Amino acid sequence: MTRDPWQLLDDAGTVLAVHAHPDDESLSTGALIASLAAAGTRVVLVTATRGEEGEIVPGSVAADDPRSLEEIRQTEIDAATNALGVAERHMLGTAPALAPGAAPRRYRDSGMQWVRDGLAGPSDTAGPTSFTHRPLEDAVTDLVALLEHVRPDVVIGYDDDGSYGHPDHVHAHHVTLEACRRTGIPFVEVASGERPAGEESAGEETDGEKTGISWREHPGTGAAVHRAIDAYRTQLTVVGRDENGVAIRHVGGQDDLIALRTGLHPVR
Template identity: 40%
Template sequence: MIPPGFLPARPADTDGTYRLLFVHAHPDDESIATGGTMAALAHSGAQVSLLTATRGELGEVIPAELKQLEQGLPGSVLDGGAGLARVRTEELAQAVVELGITRQVFLGEFPALMPAFAPTSYRDSGMSWGPDGRAQAAATVLPGSFSRTSLQEVAAHTAALIRALRPDVVITYAADGGYGHPDHVYCHQMTIAAIELAAVAGDAQNLAWNVPLTYTILSDRPERAHDPAAAVWWIEGELDAKREAMRAHRTQVVVAEDCFALSDLEFRPLSAKEGFQLFRIARQDVVGSRAASLAASPGEDTVSSEPRQRSISDWMGYGLSALFAGVLVAALGTMLHSRTSMIGQFQLPWGALLALLLLGAVITLIRNWSSSATLGVILGVITYVTCVMFSIPHGQVALIMGDLAGSVWLYGIAVVTVILGAQAALGKVFRARKK
């Protein structure tokens, strides 16, 4: 069942049909990681599309009668994995039917293909197991392997598919690929770059498309990458459909009624409960600047993502940090401000000037950290209010006197805050005009 809020408020399609695109690295990944959700979405009437990056040429093979297809074993068929690729492609076709997927396409084949670009296929990169139990790059990665190709190239192929399908939601792996497989990690990088590229580059047939929602798959591993401030959705998918789709991938998975095993033959519970974390909400006023560089600089492998929406807890954290920093700067500056030196007959309030320099540095630091000029102004106001309280006498004297040093420090706080606030506002205006 798809919970309310997981999909956008309304689909972009005029007939009211939601469109979703799942991006996976190899045949079987779609069924194991997201099969329950894909089936639930498909059976609810959504159009579910699947982009598969490779054909899984270097996968491990479980059935003894097909073991010769696994590369690198004694007596295996030395075909670079072509035989296994054919079998896994057939398995994927059966799984697609079981899950109700509307369309499955391989990367480098139309419509996941740049215009005027010859069709191509990308090889499984292979992997090895690291000492920490996570996947890592194989000792030898062959030419043409997916994870070694140009990010600009594969992102452009994926962007072409996004512009053609115009999905309401795109789902792929988290930045760590779930368990570290190089192809999974690269799938994440490719997909995020493609989403930005699709939003700024189109052609006469396929106009630019800004994907409304992007999710990453929440791994079931304990060391999974997880942002506690981003929304997480748990979906109770369709177990029967997921079971049959996994069973279709017989070279990779052994499926019993309520459990399954991979090539290690260690059985684990079979569940259709799958987690997804919000990665991106499309913002019409923000265009991916890194996407523009991808479009303008062929061959340059760059990755970025638009900033996610900030939650209330984010702003509470920023606000408390500004409050603490403002009071701290006020206390330190007040302790420092009275230091002066005589230069001839002129009194130099170097302590107050140094305190103002400290204030400017902290405002700039907080502003850049939070990406909010307003928060920098708030910090300055907090510092000023705190110092006004310090200037009120408690007993015989106040902490800030009405002399030259005190005046430079107290009124300088207001001046520095206004100048830095104006500078940030003018910078925003200039950046908007450049766009």
């Protein structure tokens, strides 16, 4: 039976968002999270890795800054989640996002390399402690522990394309899918990519006939999303904002628009 993902979110008192790295919550679901939080929904975030493999925007860290990149990115995600209205956040592998009786686990950023324009693939340098190389069961049981602690009504996360194919995103999809299956909590998948060509928005919800993806605009979230994304000075540069979204330049020089709308797959 197919269920309307937007109705599930509208009815939810608590929503848990699952992401792979600091900044993913803002880039992939910033407008959605800000919209939910503004409507009074309790939004909880869990992040799998600390983004250790991320490149750094030249000049974004002072030469005499004694902090590690991990410490800097933790400061960035604190500022970003505050801007979006996230109620609490956790790291996967750290209690309460840790399986009962297990020693604390650190899932390292697996890194990535570009396969072609817009599509990422596995990195050649991912080690045995990386998120994608650790046993799937470790991450699943850690996420199940958090689900039982938070008791969300709905979980949101990546679809099986993982936004743009990043191996950590794809792995997070499989972890979330299995954890939700074990707990019986609905998993709402955020669609990768943009609205299909020719599909118009009515400002609320539309359904693409070819994709089955349901889209919703998030008016009034631009300022919050702008502040959240701008917190990640080591990873990107904000170059503008209009009614359609926030324009950014990634550390690699790619220009992107973080749209103030979200597409969701039907929940089965």
